Amino acid sequence: MEPLSAAFTIDLRRLTVLRELQRRGSLARTAQALHLTPSAVSQQLAALARELGVPLTERDGRGVRLTGQARVLLAHADVIAAQLERARADLAAYTEGGRGTVTVGCFSSGILGLLPATLRALRERLPRLRVDVVEAEPPDLFTALDGGQVDVAVAVDFAAAPPHTDRRYTRENLLTDVLDVALPPGHPLADRAAVPLRELAAEPWIVGGAMSCCGAVTRSVCAAAGFTPDIRHDIGDWAALAALVEAGAGVALVPRLVRPLHVHRALALRPAEGEPPSRNVFVAVRAGAEGDPVLGAVREELRAAAAALVPA
Known part of the structure; x- marks a missing residue:
């Protein structure tokens, strides 16, 4: 490439593409996030590299990785x-x-x-x-x-x-949002002042998707309690989740932020025993x-x- 010019300029839109590549790690995911095609992402990065006169990506198997020059540039991009x-x-x-x-x-x-x-x-x-x-x-x-x-x-x-x-x-x-255990009416643990999570290891669970914040937190909390939850229902809607718990379809962890949704439902909300799970x-x-x-x-x-x- 041509050596750096004292008068070089940077297209900020192309710099945004480079920053997104750093976050996403692949051309395909970067393209999806920016609503572009992988070819368009590659073209934007190649144009930015030509502008600057330095290589910004290099081949890494079937994908690409950032060069040292790209990482130097990204530090300035934040500023x-x-x-x-x-x-x-x-x-x-x-x-x-x-x-x-x-x-x-x-x-x-x-x-x-x-x-x-x-x-x-x-x-x-x-x-x-x-x-x-x-x-x-x-x-x-x-x-x-x-x-x-x-x-x-x-x-x-x-x-x-x-x-x-x-x-x-x-x-x-x-704030710190505490998650409570949601149990169906009549559940054997529903009368406990606090519920040991480990005692729910054999229960069917109702959990949001692994990529959602609450789904990720629930999985990590159960892992910390020593078990992998048996997820029977993948539900991201809090009202629907509460309805399934009320119907006896499983147990769940419910954030206190959504408690107003559940005031009229026949389900037991109990704190977890010990250090409360939170986010x-x-x-x-x-x-x-x-x-x-x-x-x-x-x-x-x-x-x-x-x-x-x-x-x-």
């Missing part, structure tokens, strides 16, 4: 993206806040437990602000956040979520966007909604 977000925030602060549209991406039980109070408070505080809600979980949630389709991400810490050290995001914890709920924005006054208001009302739930 570039954060600085652009700061510029956006400064422009928003310069003009009158409280107008326009903010899109919040959130997991399903967070939508049920956190967003109603948040949206009501924002309507009173910023009546000219339109807030759109998208149901999404990592890693797709953070691909949308990177691409600007989502402005605020509310998520749970699990394997698919970005690590705390990821410099692309400014994040803060909202950390956090909010994130793109690094540099934390100074945006409107996004700051959204984050503040999310904190208030989370704080109101903690005593319960």
Whole structure:
């Protein structure tokens, strides 16, 4: 390739493709996340490499891996993206806040437990602000956040979520959401003050998909208790899950964020014995966007909604 020019420029759209490849690990998954073809992804990466005069990928069996030069560039890419977000925030602060549209991406039980109070408070505080809600979980949630389709991400810490050290995001914890054991009426353990999870090893389980946050947490909690759950029903909808538990089809772990859904159901919700299974709920924005006054208001009302739930 040609040596680096003192006047080289970077196409930020192509840089986004490289950042997504780092996250996804393959051309096919990168293409799927960005709604492109693998050929288009390869073309974007090749064009960026030509712009810079350095190789960015190399063959690795049937796939590709990032070169050392690509990793150097990606370290700068995080700084570039954060600085652009700061510029956006400064422009928003310069003009009158409280107008326009903010899109919040959130997991399903967070939508049920956190967003109603948040949206009501924002309507009173910023009546000219339109807030759109998208149901999404990592890693797709953070691909949308990177691409600007989502402005605020509310998520749970699990394997698919970005690590705390990821410099692309400014994040803060909202609450610890405890998961209770859901048992059918008349179950032998339904009268216990707390349920030993190990005693449910032989029960049929109702669990969300392995790639969902609650499905992943349930599997890890059962593994920590010393067993692999016998998953008979793969259910991602909380109302449907509760209906199956009530019908005696199995047992489940249910987050307290969705307890209002179950108040009229004939099922037993009991804490797990010992250290309660839980998941950390956090909010994130793109690094540099934390100074945006409107996004700051959204984050503040999310904190208030989370704080109101903690005593319960």
